[in-house]
Amino acid sequence: MVGPFVFFDHMGPLDLPAGIDRSLDVRPHPHIGLSTISYLFSGELMHRDSLGYAQAVRPREVNWMTAGSGITHSERLERARAHGDRLHGIQAWVALPDGQEEIAPSFSHHTADDLPQWADAGVTGRLIAGSAYGLRAKVDTLSPLFYAHLDMAPGAAAEIPNGHRERALYVASGAVEMDGERYEAGRMLVLGRAASRVRAIDQSTVMLLGGEPVGERFVYWNFVSSSRDRLAEAAADWKAGRMSLPVADDAEFIPLPEESARPSPALS
Template structure:
């Protein structure tokens, strides 16, 4: 039933740490998910430095998906969107042929508080990699929930458990937030060929094994997976239909190495528009390129 277990790798982003899970050497993707970062949890004191902010940077060939358990992030991008994301909402940004954005912590800087959430990237199907860039924020009304038997669930994107979120996706996929009370049981069905579960908080048991925070369980296709919460727990479910292999370099994702080189050249030469509110700073292309992408 269990194909692989991936332990997060802690990465310092210059103000706080994330736990990086995907991509992993032995498993680059799960369904269309090509990147998965666990942000925090971290407690910020009011007035912290602006070095924590993520300055403008580019993407191609993917959608970024931001989901928070705690905290606030202000998103600003080159298609004109300015949006603060709050806990329980989804920021879905489709880069397509190219977009730039920044992530600011203005509310937390003013008030202080906890930051805790997940940043994921979803690769676009090959025929849509050059689609027009776009951005959407979705509140809880767009995201179906279910509660019963000690389990609460929110469908963040895609289709699962007989429900569909009002989030525009580009390939068959699912992304779910589970909250499980200690002792609760919940099942992940086998309706998609590629599936994984990430333990964000607490301890769960699957197939006679216990899993801790920071671990992603990748499942073999064809069989449902039964979870038992050993403690109160938060589990993120993700996966879908594969879209084919992807190349990743820095913040760029593509089915073509040549397209990655073009994106790098465009960013170096200043040919990618910056967000209107962020025209005076940006993150330069790292030299030499890193082996893994930066936070989205």
């Protein structure tokens, strides 16, 4: 974990021709105890959930889904199937803080107007969630955090926000330098308190993230909780069909993995 961030999935870049098979879609599946942050550099995903929301996420927009006590959703490649597409983005999970893990599920969509932008000396930035650089995104969060997207020209340098106990940097594309070391795309750097600047070696896309710790968490499949028993309960509910499927997308689903519902070692 870095602050409340507990999962970080870099999707693509992937070129998808028109007419792709539906087997590439992410079929309906459940979550508890977390918020998902879907953010794309290119392409489009179609979200549908058990609250009745149907919302495409497009580049430099945010789909923020809070699972709380339980939600199901699907992510379909409908644009790619119709027209072809280049899918590239990141989905992050944020663990919910103590006392709010079982809140009512919710969903919100945020266009670029809700995500503060800036440009300076070869760096173009966008604040996806939380507060940093003296800015605040119009995305409701349940614990102190920050999440930012930087596009950096070769040789450009950027400050890494302070003010949060835990911070990390992810190189989504290109290559960067920190403290005399080179880091290529695909590297996640968990930063100490002294780290303050990053410099792009090539044209680079960098994600900055962090926040205040929310305490020990366990993960099993798509479920996050401070309680192992709660994970087992969620797994049993899904296996027994006790969680409603997304509205207008209830004809199929992803079954519970065959292995026993055994959570990961504690994350903190």
